[in-house]
Amino acid sequence: MGKIIVEKSGPLQGTIRVSGAKNSVLPILAASLLATEQCTLEDVPALKDVEVICEVLTSLGADVRRISRDKIEVSAADIDNFEAPYELVRKMRASFLVMGPLLARLGKARISMPGGCAIGTRPIDLHLKGFKALGAKITMGHGFVEAKADQLIGSRIYLDFPSVGATENIMMAAVLAKGQTVIENAAEEPELIDLANFLNKMGADVRGAGTDTIKINGVDKLGGAVHPVIPDRVEAGTYMIAAAITGGNLFIDNVMVDHLKPIMAKLRECNIEVSEEGNGVRVIAENRPKAVDIKTMPYPGFPTDMQAQFMALMCVAEGTSVITETVFENRFMHVSELKRMGADIKIEGRSTVIEGRTDLQGAPVKATDLRAGAALILTGLVSEGKTEISDIYHIDRGYVDIEEKLRNVGAIIYREE
Numbered sequence: 571m572g573k574i575i576v577e578k579s580g581p582l583q584g585t586i587r588v589s590g591a592k593n594s595v596l597p598i599l600a601a602s603l604l605a606t607e608q609c610t611l612e613d614v615p616a617l618k619d620v621e622v623i624c625e626v627l628t629s630l631g632a633d634v635r636r637i638s639r640d641k642i643e644v645s646a647a648d649i650d651n652f653e654a655p656y657e658l659v660r661k662m663r664a665s666f667l668v669m670g671p672l673l674a675r676l677g678k679a680r681i682s683m684p685g686g687c688a689i690g691t692r693p694i695d696l697h698l699k700g701f702k703a704l705g706a707k708i709t710m711g712h713g714f715v716e717a718k719a720d721q722l723i724g725s726r727i728y729l730d731f732p733s734v735g736a737t738e739n740i741m742m743a744a745v746l747a748k749g750q751t752v753i754e755n756a757a758e759e760p761e762l763i764d765l766a767n768f769l770n771k772m773g774a775d776v777r778g779a780g781t782d783t784i785k786i787n788g789v790d791k792l793g794g795a796v797h798p799v800i801p802d803r804v805e806a807g808t809y810m811i812a813a814a815i816t817g818g819n820l821f822i823d824n825v826m827v828d829h830l831k832p833i834m835a836k837l838r839e840c841n842i843e844v845s846e847e848g849n850g851v852r853v854i855a856e857n858r859p860k861a862v863d864i865k866t867m868p869y870p871g872f873p874t875d876m877q878a879q880f881m882a883l884m885c886v887a888e889g890t891s892v893i894t895e896t897v898f899e900n901r902f903m904h905v906s907e908l909k910r911m912g913a914d915i916k917i918e919g920r921s922t923v924i925e926g927r928t929d930l931q932g933a934p935v936k937a938t939d940l941r942a943g944a945a946l947i948l949t950g951l952v953s954e955g956k957t958e959i960s961d962i963y964h965i966d967r968g969y970v971d972i973e974e975k976l977r978n979v980g981a982i983i984y985r986e987e
């Protein structure tokens with residue numbers, strides 16, 4: 571496996587175009603299993619995770635065709651397999667999102683139990699609570715979860731935490747259930763709205779996505795749909811920080827500004843100039859950023875998927891900041907890697923206290939997860955000398971052409987195989 575090398579770069583200048591959202595395309599591809607006709611997805615990001623979910627769909631009997639780099643057609647008319655194997659689920663936890671669609675479509679699903687990962691144990695109890703409420707019988711054993719129901723029946727489900735994945739999985743199961751399902755304390759992330767829009771184009775009746783109460787009236791059958799995936803707000807946020815950390819001036823093209831509100835607000839608090847321009851945002855950083863505090867929360871709070879990148883910015887900011895992670899119990903693996911580059915960070919329970927410095931140094935470091943990898947790239951851009959990042963497969967899960975996009979705006983970044 572190769573490494574990504576980053577060298578200290580000057581202020582980044584120019585335009586970066588954002589790709590389709592990983593966290594939208596994964597549930598949407600899973601949802602295409604619900605259709606008895608062909609679905610066409612546009613603005614699909616060319617990511618490793620997309621390849622994996624496509625392998626899962628193929629293993630279930632769907633016909634998946636990549637029409638071009640950013641367009642995929644799925645025909646799930648003849649799916650017959652209801653089992654997603656360990657080899658695929660272990661590569662990507664989001665593979666578990668095929669459970670709801672399979673249960674709805676085939677009345678049965680057997681999925682390898684997704685393990686925890688570097689950021690937390692990530693249980694699936696809320697997904698299962700939802701399926702049970704819809705009348706499914708759940709059994710577990712030998713590392714698999716099996717769900718069965720001849721006919722799902724609509725129900726009222728309260729989620730103890732607004733889990734993104736559980737809301738998506740339950741929503742996908744409920745679209746073909748008999749009667750109405752109400753999901754309370756549902757996740758409100760923009761990716762939920764994108765999924766609901768896709769399902770409604772297929773003929774589903776989903777209302778309220780993007781609020782904490784989603785109502786789904788079951789229908790008998792879903793047809794095909796053509797759907798462009800929304801832009802990736804986390805990729806956009808990562809490049810906004812690239813501008814802020816390097817004292818640059820970047821236009822981040824192809825965003826939905828509303829989805830970036832929490833990131834824009836925090837960058838402005840740091841005295842970074844952020845303005846809306848058409849379908850993009852411009853980020854101009856003329857001075858050293860000011861330290862601010864962050865607490866991650868479910869949407870519309872500050873996203874946990876931007877925590878590590880924001881920490882990179884706080885490592886070079888003026889003053890002390892406190893970053894608190896409330897969504898995942900163990901999402902500070904990047905701290906020890908940032909400290910190897912000279913960052914001054916202390917972990918105190920679910921918070922970190924960061925003293926900004928201006929003398930960070932490149933070092934060999936490891937991407938412990940996707941966003942940790944992005945944070946190391948950002949830090950490498952402003953650290954003396956070379957930063958050599960290993961375990962970069964994490965980065966390839968979620969960033970399309972990251973070296974090329976950054977090189978085009980003046981970064982010194984390349985891959986060594």
Ligand SMILES: CC(=O)N[C@H]1[C@@H](OP(=O)(O)OP(=O)(O)OC[C@H]2O[C@@H](n3ccc(=O)[nH]c3=O)[C@H](O)[C@@H]2O)O[C@H](CO)[C@@H](O)[C@@H]1O
Nearest residue numbers: 593664692693694695696697733734735736874875897898
């Ligand atoms: C593919 C995808 O969209 N991934 C995103 C999704 O992950 P994912 O859908 O896995 O995240 P969840 O919202 O489900 O998880 C949030 C918290 O809820 C807990 N939990 C979740 C489900 C459950 O049944 N029981 C339970 O306790 C988790 O352990 C975690 O602590 O939302 C996360 C939170 O915004 C993001 O970081 C991920 O990038």
Ligand SMILES: C=C(OP(=O)(O)O)C(=O)O
Nearest residue numbers: 663664689875940941968
């Ligand atoms: C945690 C993330 O993704 P996943 O849920 O796919 O692991 C992420 O995108 O930062």
